[in-house]
Each structure stands twice: as C-alpha cells, then as structure tokens.
Amino acid sequence: MNELEMKLEQTDDPCLDEMTLLLYAERQLDREAAQRVSLHTQTCTRCLTLLRALDRESRLLTRSMLEQDEPLPARLAEFHAQVKRNMQWIWGVIFGLAVLGVYELYANYITPVQTQLNDAGFTGSSLLSLVVFQGAFWKGWASMFGLFQFLAVTVMVGFGLFAFRRYLRRGSAMAAVVLSGLSVLLASASPATATEFRKSDTVTIKKGEVITGDMFLAGNHVRIEGEVDGDVFVFAEQLEVSGRISGDLIGFAQTERISGVVDGNVRTAANNVTITGSVERNVTAWNESLNLDSGGKIGRSLTVGGESVVLDGKIGRDLLGFFKNGTISGVIGGSVRARGEMLSISSGAEIDGKTKFDGHKEPSVSADAKLGSPVEFTKVEHKHEARTGDYYLWRLIFTGTFLAFGLVLAGLMPKFAAESVESAGQVGISFGLGVLVLFGVFIGSLIACATIIFFFVGISSLMLWLIMLMAAEVVVGGVVGQWILGRSDEFWKFFLRVALGVVIIRVITTIPFIGFWVALAVCFWGMGAISLTLYRRLQPAFAPNIPPAPMPPVGMSTPLPPSTTVGGI
C-alpha cells in the first residue's frame, strides 16, 4: 500500500485533495485506489465538481494548445530551406561596411595616437603588439597585408563567424573551443627559445655570470649584477639592476633601481623607480615616483605616469607624462607632452622640441632653461565643475525626453516595442549585431548619401539609424526594468518598467568614465535588439502551399487527455 492509498484510507477529511483527483482523472492511481475515489465522487458533490473541473481544464489545455493560431513559418516550409538565403547578402554588406568603419576609425583616430605613442616609446615589444601582432601566426604575413587583403581576410572571418552564429548563440562548446583555439593561435606570442625561471627570497645574478635567453625572476630581493642576454621579467619587492640586460626589462616591484645598462626597453610598474644607469631604448613607467638621476640616461623616449617625476638625466627623444608634480632639469632631445597638476622646468633643463603642458597650474619655467619653443600651456578645468547646475539640469531634461520618447514608442508601436525588449533579452546576439549596425548602417548611409541615385535611400537610412540610436536606451531600459519588476504585457506596467530602466541607465551613465562605456554598450545593445526585431519582422511569415498537418498529434483523435472519462463523469 503506497502513501497515497494510506492517505485515502486514513484521512478523516471526507473530501479528497486535488492531487488525488488529478491523478485519478489521469488514470495514474492503481485499481484499488481508483475504485475508492470513484465511490467517493459518487456521493460527494464537491469532489465530483472538482473532478469535472479538472477534466474540463485538461480539455481546455489540450484544445488551446492544438489550435492552429500560427502558420508554419516559410523558413520551415522545406527541410532544406532552413538557410536564410534571401537575407544573407545583407549581413555580408553590413559586415563589410562595419569593417570599413573600423578601418576608418583605425586610420583616422587610432593610427595618429599610435604614432604618438610610438614616438613616446611604445614600440617593438609593447604589450599590445607583442600579444596581437607578434604572434606566431603573423610571422611572414605582415608584408602581405595591404588594405584590401586586410579587408578580405576580415570579411572572410566575419562570414565564418556568421556561419557559426547558430552555434555561438547556443554556446556550443565545440564552437567555443574552435574559436578559442584560433584566437590563441592568432594571439600567442612567439615561443621563447630558452627561458629560465628563478624564484627565491633573494635572487641574485652574480657579477660575471652570463645568462643567455629570457629570464623570469621572482623574489623579495632581486639583484642583477651579471649579464642577461635576453629579456628579463621580474616580480619583486626590491629590484636592483647593476649589471647588463641586452633585451627588455619588464618589472613589477616596490622599489626599482637601475644603475647598470639595459640595452632594450624598460617597462615597469613600481612604487619608486630610480634610474642612475643607462636604458638604451624606451622607458615606460607607472609608479608613485620616478627619478632619472643626473647620471641616468634614456636613449629614446620616456612614457611615465605617476605622482612625482623628477628628470635630471638625459632623454634621447620625447617625454610623454601624466603626473601630479613634474620637475625637468635634465636634457630632453625631443618634445615634451605632459598633463598633470604642476610642472617645473628648472635652470639646467634643455628641451629641443616643443613643450606642451595641460595642467591645473601654469608651469614654472626658469629663465635659464633652454627650450626649443615656448611652453604651450592649457589650463585643465576640474570635471566636477562642469557637472554642476546646467549639466544635471540637462541630464534631467534628457531623461524626461527619453521617457517621453519611450512613451511614444510604446504607445504607437506597442508590439514592436515589446518585441524589441524581448530581443534585448538575447544580450549576446543583440550586442554583436548592434556593433555592426552602429558602424555599418551609419557608414553605408553616408556612402549612399554621397551618390545621386541613392541619396534619398541614404537620408532615410540615416534617419532610421538616428531613431534607432535614440530608441536604443529605451529598449535597454525596458529589459532592465523587466529584470527588476518582472515581465508585463500591460501598457502602463510595461512603460513603468521602461521608465525605471531608463532612469537607472541615466544614473549610471552620469558616473564619470564608466558612464561613457555604459552608454556605448547601451547603444550597441539597444540598436542590436531593434535590428534583430526588424530582421525577424522582415522574415516572411507565411509558408505558401503548405497543407495543414494531416495527422494530429497523438491523442488528437480523442482530443481529451486519454484518461479523463472517469467514474461518475
């Protein structure tokens, strides 16, 4: 006798519970228990009514689900018709345009900055180029990469991603493994020929000792008194280089002192850095204080970020600095580009190129300092000063505008708005598509505008793009609101969610620095969601010449659930 049967037997309650009646209605009770329920329902009106209600509920469910409310979509009309051939070229064009957009950005904005950084010392083995462009995959290919080759390869990669999008969207492990593998192949740096690891409390490369190959050194005190013919990577509390390193020195330390010679570059993040020796190439340092001693020398450029920077020694080329207090009393062979609170150029200083300083206070320049040109000073205003009064008022006005726009959008196109918010729930695909559309449609529209034939198409696309851009925040607001308050199809409840989401986004985008990136992400995400909705709507909804299903699902010949005609009904 199972638990249910015992319950049936022992209960003092004259009425049966709903679970028992449901199991009975669905013929899930054994014969004995079913007989007892049957007997009971013949004498108990309440249970009989409930049993009937459950039965009718089952019928209602079956009938509702079997109703043919939606025709078979056209893409499912034939088994082999699953590929969306009619729309594929649009994706190709969009991706191609997006690539052009990225290239334009790269050529017009990133390259000049890169050149500047290059001048300032980010050359050769800078981390970015080391990781991205010096991978094993790129060896020997670099010379083949003209613009068109680059575009062709990128478009091919794009099409490859497009082809795998279904798997990517579903988070297929295989696709992830393949793509990760490719990424690793592309990005992996060339393997070092001979690498030595040393880890101890005190690591010392003694004077006279010569190490050939790269080195990884870790310890509280690391001293390099000998010679290393390769790159050196150091993690230490105190680092002293009094010997010679023929490659680069990449160091993370509390205190770092270079009194020897580094033939390559120095990249470092440390509290205090003192250079009394010689660095033949560039120095990049992020630290609290950097001191280039009068005897110290940097062959090329110095890029420095820190609180205090004192430069008494010689820098062969440019200085790019971000600091609170900077003092220059040595020789700089190139130009100076600095930003900070205060800059002092003292009497012994010699700067051959231009000097530009963006700071809070005007730099103090000694009359005896030898400058290639007068110091160009730009006073930096505090950001928070710009964020008082008018700024917040305008933020408020814009928030209201977005809310009104959301209200109009939800009012005029409630279904489209709801679908867009639903699409935004698919974060990955929305975001990816948004990146393409934000660049691709914009550039495509501009190109179209430049032609006579497609001028109006271009203008229309541009307007649509602009509306999508405006609506992006509303859509993302909707999805954020739904995350918090749950989903609702009712107009005002839906709008309430949109409003809540928009306000949250507006607040977050007010945060300095983070706000910009959040706003950008919202643009991508929202535009992608709208594009996805548009794309889905462009799909033909009807499958012509598809006959209705000749065979109903199982049980349709008897539309009720199979075991609902039970005792007394």
Place this chain on the structure above:
Amino acid sequence: MSAPGKTEPIELIAQARTGDTQAWGDLYRQYAPAIFRFCRRAMPTREDAEDATMEIFMKLRDKLVQYDASRSFTAWLYKIAANHCWDMLRRKKARHDKDMDDITEVPLECPEPNQLEKLIEERTGEEVRRALDKLGLRARMALVMRYYSDMSYDEIADALGVRRQFVGVVLLRARHELRQALGESSALAVGGAR
C-alpha cells in the same frame, strides 16, 4: 501514448528510413507543422521554436534508422522533440523554476470547484496560450508534454529529469500557475481553503 495506428504513414516512414529523399520530404511536410506548434508552445520565443523545429528534424533524420517500427512513430517523435526542447532550455540556462525541494514542500491550496469551473468556462484558447507564456519553463514544458503531445508520466519524468512521483506535482503546480495567470486579468480568485 497511443499505439501506432492507421493514421501513421508507416510506408512513408519505412521509405524515409531507407534514405528516400522524396519520402523524407513528405514525412517532414506532414509532421513539421505539429512539431513547430509543439515547440512554439514549449519555447519562449518564436525564433527559438523555429530553430528547435529544424534541429529536431535534423536529429530525427540521423536517428530514423534507430526507430523501432513496432512503436508509435508520433510518440517517438514527440519524445525527441520534448528532449530537445528541454535540452535547449537547459543549455540556455533559462530555467527559472524552483527546485524539486520546493515542489515537495510547498503545499498547494485546493481550488474552490465552482470558481474553477467558472474560470475555465470564461477563458478562450488564446487567453490560455497567453497565460502559458507567463508560466515557468518547466511548468509550461510539463503541460505541453502532457496535454499537447499526450506523453505518459514516465516519459515526462524522463524528459524533465525528475522522479516519476513528482510529475503529478509538477503538473498540478503548473495548473495552479496557469490559473493564477488566467485569473490575473479578471482578478478572479480561484484558490480557496479546503
């Protein structure tokens, strides 16, 4: 689950199993609408349902040789469909249902029979479908498996990965959720103390 009946195109299935593309096409056209509707009821979005339908038939084509002709083809097909849809939902990590512990511990209030009858009388198929959309994924999946494709408790338990004893509870909870969703629009209170 129904036994293979006269309505099942046995000949067509047999031909499709031998690799006859024409037969496969016919088989697809016969069953695709019903499977799409199944997926549409089970999956959260239309796009997901379309994808699921296509993938189910891809799976079916690969598995067709394994089909045991002594069993109901339709039942077998629905089992594949149910497993696939549930897998998709699980992979998407979109299951919002409560744990089985909750199912066993949280008591359900027995509805007032007359009120329940009234609620059922007043509701149309469209309203029920809309209400289904509001259910938790497992609840909806269970209802679809039971009342659309008429799967047995054992098959539902197998597809959902729960013990057979819980299937009734899952279904009952799903019905309660549905009644609540149906009752929301009219503020009709269905629940009541026994």
